[in-house]
Amino acid sequence: MSPERKIRILIAKPGLDGHDRGAKIIARGFRDAGFEVIYTGLHQTPEQIVAAAIQEDVDGIGLSILSGAHDYIFPQVIQLLKEKEANDIVVFGGGIIPEEDVLALKGSGVKALFVPGTRIEEAVKWVRENIKPRK
Amino acid sequence: MFKEDQLKEVQKERKKWIDDLSKILSETPERLPRFTTVSDLEIKGLYTPEDTKDIDYSRDTGFPGVYPFTRGVQPSMYRGRLWTMRMFSGLGGPEETNKRFHYLLNHGETGLSIAFHYPTLMGYDSDSPNARGEIGKCGVAVDTLKDMEILFEGIPLDRVTTSMTINPPASILLAMYIMVAEKQGVSKKEIGGTIQNDMLKEFIAQKTFMLPPRPSLRIIVDTIEYCTKEVPRWNTISISGYHIREAGSTAIQELAFTLADGIAYVEASMERGLDVDDFAPRLSFFFDSHIDFFEEIAKFRAARRIWAKVMRERFMAKKPRSWMLRFHTQTAGCSLTAQQPFNNVVRTAYEGLAAVLGGTQSLHTNSLDETYAIPTEEAVTIALRTQQILAEETGVANTIDPLAGSYFMEALTNQMEEKAWEYIHKIDEMGGMVKAVERGYPQMEIADAAYRFQKQIDTDEKTIVGVNKYVTDHPPITIWRMSREIEERQLKRLQNVKGSRNNAKVKDCLAEIKKASLDGGNLMPHIIHAVREYATIQEICDVWREVFGRYTDPGYF
Numbered sequence: 254m255s256p257e258r259k260i261r262i263l264i265a266k267p268g269l270d271g272h273d274r275g276a277k278i279i280a281r282g283f284r285d286a287g288f289e290v291i292y293t294g295l296h297q298t299p300e301q302i303v304a305a306a307i308q309e310d311v312d313g314i315g316l317s318i319l320s321g322a323h324d325y326i327f328p329q330v331i332q333l334l335k336e337k338e339a340n341d342i343v344v345f346g347g348g349i350i351p352e353e354d355v356l357a358l359k360g361s362g363v364k365a366l367f368v369p370g371t372r373i374e375e376a377v378k379w380v381r382e383n384i385k386p387r388k
Numbered sequence: 389m390f391k392e393d394q395l396k397e398v399q400k401e402r403k404k405w406i407d408d409l410s411k412i413l414s415e416t417p418e419r420l421p422r423f424t425t426v427s428d429l430e431i432k433g434l435y436t437p438e439d440t441k442d443i444d445y446s447r448d449t450g451f452p453g454v455y456p457f458t459r460g461v462q463p464s465m466y467r468g469r470l471w472t473m474r475m476f477s478g479l480g481g482p483e484e485t486n487k488r489f490h491y492l493l494n495h496g497e498t499g500l501s502i503a504f505h506y507p508t509l510m511g512y513d514s515d516s517p518n519a520r521g522e523i524g525k526c527g528v529a530v531d532t533l534k535d536m537e538i539l540f541e542g543i544p545l546d547r548v549t550t551s552m553t554i555n556p557p558a559s560i561l562l563a564m565y566i567m568v569a570e571k572q573g574v575s576k577k578e579i580g581g582t583i584q585n586d587m588l589k590e591f592i593a594q595k596t597f598m599l600p601p602r603p604s605l606r607i608i609v610d611t612i613e614y615c616t617k618e619v620p621r622w623n624t625i626s627i628s629g630y631h632i633r634e635a636g637s638t639a640i641q642e643l644a645f646t647l648a649d650g651i652a653y654v655e656a657s658m659e660r661g662l663d664v665d666d667f668a669p670r671l672s673f674f675f676d677s678h679i680d681f682f683e684e685i686a687k688f689r690a691a692r693r694i695w696a697k698v699m700r701e702r703f704m705a706k707k708p709r710s711w712m713l714r715f716h717t718q719t720a721g722c723s724l725t726a727q728q729p730f731n732n733v734v735r736t737a738y739e740g741l742a743a744v745l746g747g748t749q750s751l752h753t754n755s756l757d758e759t760y761a762i763p764t765e766e767a768v769t770i771a772l773r774t775q776q777i778l779a780e781e782t783g784v785a786n787t788i789d790p791l792a793g794s795y796f797m798e799a800l801t802n803q804m805e806e807k808a809w810e811y812i813h814k815i816d817e818m819g820g821m822v823k824a825v826e827r828g829y830p831q832m833e834i835a836d837a838a839y840r841f842q843k844q845i846d847t848d849e850k851t852i853v854g855v856n857k858y859v860t861d862h863p864p865i866t867i868w869r870m871s872r873e874i875e876e877r878q879l880k881r882l883q884n885v886k887g888s889r890n891n892a893k894v895k896d897c898l899a900e901i902k903k904a905s906l907d908g909g910n911l912m913p914h915i916i917h918a919v920r921e922y923a924t925i926q927e928i929c930d931v932w933r934e935v936f937g938r939y940t941d942p943g944y945f
Contacts, residue, residue, distance in 0.1 A: 269596075272595075274634070277839075282842075294942065298518075320506055320526050321761065349726075369726040372856075373846055
């Protein structure tokens with residue numbers, strides 16, 4: 254038997270947004286914390302992200318958006334996960350998300366949003382407490 | 389600068405100072421174990437004539453307007469003409485952005501700068517599935533010449549210069565600008581402005597890419613070649629360090645990678661058979677002005693000196709104008725904080741001051757709310773006023789390069805230059821910047837630096853006020869939001885244009901572009917034909933994606 258499975262996280266950059274500094278920092282931070290990290294690279298559609306998440310059998314998806322397209326993209330990813338019956342994959346995110354949008358996105362099923370100023374260890378701690386290996 | 393015996397005296401006095409200092413430090417140590425710049429460059433407590441003893445004034449510093457231009461590119465600098473105040477603007481549709489342009493010009497802005505929304509930046513139209521959720525959000529939506537006509541309504545293009553932050557479709561936007569001017573009765577020989585058109589830094593940092601590096605470079609050289617002959621007052625490229633820095637590089641990496649990109653563009657243009665002195669005078673640069681005051685000023689001074697050497701010694705350019713590094717500056721977006729956003733006004737003011745003391749030719753100052761959204765009118769006014777106070781109240785524009793001769797400034801300028809050359813030589817050894825980019829070298833160097841910096845913030849080794857020190861709650865500020873009607877209006881206009889133009893002609897024009905793309909002819913005349921017939925940006929870009937293939941992110945982290 255293999256030892257306890259590591260937490261697997263997909264870090265994803267949806268839409269046309271090219272700002273990947275934060276996504277890459279969090280991907281490294283998660284890797285250094287012992288998670289298995291898959292980074293999609295830039296310019297992914299919601300469909301591509303959901304397909305990658307299912308194929309890679311991840312436990313959580315971290316979406317990074319700084320372009321203002323979060324109000325379209327986050328709910329779209331959650332909807333597609335439901336359609337694929339994969340909504341046990343936890344969706345969280347980060348980026349430039351105005352405070353007034355945070356509540357609406359959480360209502361649509363985004364479990365946590367990390368806005369500018371977040372320390373890597375805060376995000377790591379949240380993942381450890383809220384995302385468990387699914388099998 | 390100092391005679392041998394004077395230096396000996398300085399050396400003696402310095403030893404005494406160190407002895408005295410050690411006594412004091414044994415009782416009260418310094419505040420920090422290391423004093424470093426924001427880029428983690430270690431700074432000494434004191435600089436003396438010993439640190440500048442190898443400087444030859446005429447060779448290394450010289451006079452403004454004279455090789456190697458350390459003190460500035462023009463003999464009169466700001467006593468002749470102030471820098472251009474050029475606020476990067478684009479919001480919603482062309483109507484909203486036109487209104488913002490008029491507002492800024494009426495408030496004393498002296499040049500225009502267009503921010504396009506993501507679909508335009510990436511070569512997609514507003515009706516593309518890829519544009520969902522993105523229309524008008526990060527800049528202005530432009531799909532066809534029709535949008536550009538609205539964007540410049542009431543703005544005479546013979547009286548203003550315009551900078552366009554646009555890369556893969558830069559040639560298309562330039563063609564549209566030429567057409568708007570033509571419709572105003574202004575010849576392309578008279579228009580002035582800049583297209584960013586710098587794809588290498590897109591692969592490295594900003595990441596609005598479309599085609600692989602080599603065809604991208606070919607289209608850039610097409611625009612350089614065309615403008616050299618046909619649009620003589622146009623800056624054909626803005627070789628940009630800004631995005632490299634914003635992606636997390638150090639100041640030295642920004643300097644080195646930008647100049648190495650410049651070298652690659654000069655080489656590619658010379659390979660096309662262009663005479664270096666014909667095109668080099670229209671190359672321009674774009675840097676970040678970050679929060680570490682002296683490091684930034686030294687970077688700007690070193691940039692001018694390195695580029696002058698590169699152009700004269702390496703490329704054998706003969707015209708002084710070819711040796712000059714002229715640059716635009718933007719204050720550092722990444723230094724601003726979402727927390728306590730009013731503090732950003734102060735940060736931007738310091739950064740703007742560094743840009744001016746560094747001899748910039750034009751400046752954008754960020755607005756306090758840009759960590760949230762496109763700035764409101766109120767916020768952008770404060771940012772513009774920051775430049776006006778700098779220019780007309782503080783007195784810093786009264787004299788040229790006032791920090792020259794400072795032991796610290798000259799030593800730091802030398803240090804920046806030396807370290808930048810190390811990177812440039814390393815990239816040369818790899819076979820140049822295109823090869824370095826293909827193997828991910830600058831990308832990984834930047835990712836490493838960005839991660840290191842984040843760790844320093846997380847461990848409180850470096851301070852960001854309001855983020856890891858002096859943390860307090862702040863009430864939310866009012867931010868700009870895009871209305872849904874703007875998106876609908878944009879889609880409707882695009883539909884109307886497609887319905888009312890001569891579609892047979894558009895098809896012919898696109899076929900022309902495809903043919904030239906395949907056979908290697910200069911694309912610019914064909915692009916101008918196509919935009920005149922209201923071909924869309926995506927229609928042209930789709931031809932290129934088909935002919936040249938797409939570049940996809942290798943996802944280095």
